[in-house]
Amino acid sequence: MTRAAMRGFCALFAILTGIGGAVAQDKxxxxxxxxxxxxxxxxxxxxxxxxxxxxxxxxxxxxxxxxxxxxxxxxxxxxxxxxxxxxxxxxxxxxxxxxxxxxxxxxxxxxxxxxxxxxxxxxxxxxxxxxxxxxxxxxxxxxxxxDGYEVASLTIKGASGGKPTSWFFLTVDYAAGHSIERDAQKMIEKEGGKVVGAVHFPLNTPDFSSFLLQAQNSGAKNIGFIGGGADMNNAIKQASEFGIERTGQRFVPFSMTTVDVDALGNQATQGMPLVLSYYWDxxxxxxxxxxxxxxxxxxxxxxxxxxxxxxxxxxxxxxxxxxxxxxxxxxxxxxxxxxxxxxxxxxxxxxxxxxxxxVYYAEVKKPSEMSGPTDLITLVKKVPGSEAFIPANESDCKLLKK
CATH class of the missing domain: 3.40.50.2300 (Response regulator)
Known part of the structure; x- marks a missing residue:
């Protein structure tokens, strides 16, 4: 190819590239x-x-x-x-x-x-x-x-106060639930605690009575609930009816949001943990x-x-x-x-x-601590991402291995 032809080809390529870019931008x-x-x-x-x-x-x-x-x-x-x-x-x-x-x-x-x-x-x-x-x-x-690692880590540390304790899990029976439960067990055992048992429930479960009874009978100090939305709300209501807190056990949801607290009320949810990045107050x-x-x-x-x-x-x-x-x-x-x-x-x-x-680790306020209807939680601790999320050297992601 002659130099003149090459220059012509390059000019045409530049024009076509410019047209392509303009089309992409116009989309x-x-x-x-x-x-x-x-x-x-x-x-x-x-x-x-x-x-x-x-x-x-x-x-x-x-x-x-x-x-x-x-x-x-x-x-x-x-x-x-x-x-x-x-x-x-x-x-x-x-x-x-x-x-x-x-x-x-x-x-x-x-x-x-x-x-x-x-x-x-x-x-x-x-x-x-x-x-x-x-x-x-x-x-x-x-x-x-x-994500599951961060929620498990901050919830366990916050709920146990950094001390070894016992847990029983009620876990939703799908990928995310199993993933969080596995991470949670590793973290609990690393702190010297113990998971004494677990049951798995299907998504959209209306009745948690049998699961809560197993959790009560386990004698675990903490009952960890891995699930969210309507499932968690139903479980919290039924845990209150069972008198879980009155028997000395703590009901610990892993996926609570302010929407759940608002729906259930602070009387039923007081002291329960939340992990979140946005809070309206x-x-x-x-x-x-x-x-x-x-x-x-x-x-x-x-x-x-x-x-x-x-x-x-x-x-x-x-x-x-x-x-x-x-x-x-x-x-x-x-x-x-x-x-x-x-x-x-x-x-x-x-x-x-x-x-x-x-992200924040937070806990639900007692009704007596609320200054108004939207004053639902206390932001206990702000945690930098480097501490909250899985360290790069512990990840299985191939993109972090490069």
Whole structure:
């Protein structure tokens, strides 16, 4: 090829590349919220997560590249095959670039595989299986809020006061539950404590009587409940009826949120632990956003819902900074830019997709300690991400081994 021909070829390539970039930038930004819209976890994620995503879209101006930012949502029904089918349709035919929320570990693992295959993006708000950012980690997946390792570690340390003690577990019978129970047992035994037994219950269990009876008969000092949403609320109500606390045992939920405390009341939940990154009374900024969310949704926000706002906002900021919706470019930008929002400061995304953010260990206030109806919990301790989440050298993620 002559030099003149080479120069002509390079010029043509530059023009075509520029056209391709312009097309990518002109494509409307479209995101999806995939979660439980009507079942056991709908109160703490569900429609409220969609509202939180809309607030994030509002805060970047509602448009990107001259077109409205589009938002769709769907219910995965806690079925991995359903979740992955929705993800494929969204990615292949509906122009979705990124999916948020999930709140089901089995579904999250399935959708993360689809996202990597299609070179799209998944940001899991709260799904607790260690595998999501562990042995099944993906360059296309992220964990934004709580995970099983962090929840188990902070809950056990807070509930036991750092002293050896005995535990009996009531654990939801799916991937996340088993993952948290395994991590919890290792941590308890490391501190010199003992797990004296465990029972596994199916998702959406209405009656916990037989499980609670086994826990009582075990004589364990702590009854750890690994599950959430309606399951946890039913178990707490029935534990109160059984008089668990009066017999000297402590009922310790591992996935409680402020929405649960509000629904059950401080009388039934007083002293119970929470692990969270957002609390509406933490600052003037969190109070203002809670008021805004309540105006839009009619209820106060949960920690998972606030984290959808945080994740969507960071994604949209990164798309704007990158000037494109191209997944590889946006992923790099998301890792480059510190996460900054109303309750997050200077947090970075680790190579395994784990957002290394500060979190709180908190406990539910006694009714006599409350200053008003929304003054539900005491923020006992703020924990840096480096202490809260699994150390890189203990992770099974291949991306951390490079």
């Amino acid at each position: 409307p930004v479209k995101i999806g919220v995939l979660n439980d819209q009507a079942s056991v976890y709908s109160a703490i994620s569900g429609p409220g997560s969609v509202v939180a995503a809309r607030l994030a879209i509002e805060d970047v101006g509602g448009t990107m590249f001259g077109k409205p930012i589009e938002l769709i949502f769907a219910d995965h029904g806690h079925k991995p095959d359903v979740g992955s089918a929705i993800a494929r349709r969204w990615f292949d035919t509906e122009g979705v670039d990124a999916i948020f929320d999930i709140y089901s570990s089995g579904v999250a693992l399935a959708v993360q595989g689809v996202a990597e295959q299609k070179n799209k993006l998944l940001v899991v708000s709260m799904a607790s299986s260690r595998d999501i950012s562990g042995k099944a980690c993906s360059p296309n997946g992220m964990q934004w809020a709580n 933490a600052s003037d900024q969190t109070k203002a956003w809670a008021a805004r969310f309540k105006k839009a949704f009619g209820k106060m926000p949960s920690d998972p819902q606030a984290n959808i706002y945080s994740a969507v906002l960071h994604y949209l900021k990164s798309v704007k900074a990158a000037g494109t919706t191209d997944t590889t470019t946006v992923l790099a930008k998301m890792r480059e830019i510190p996460v900054e929002d109303l309750f997050t400061s200077g947090a970075h995304i680790r190579e395994d997709g784990r957002l290394m953010r500060e």
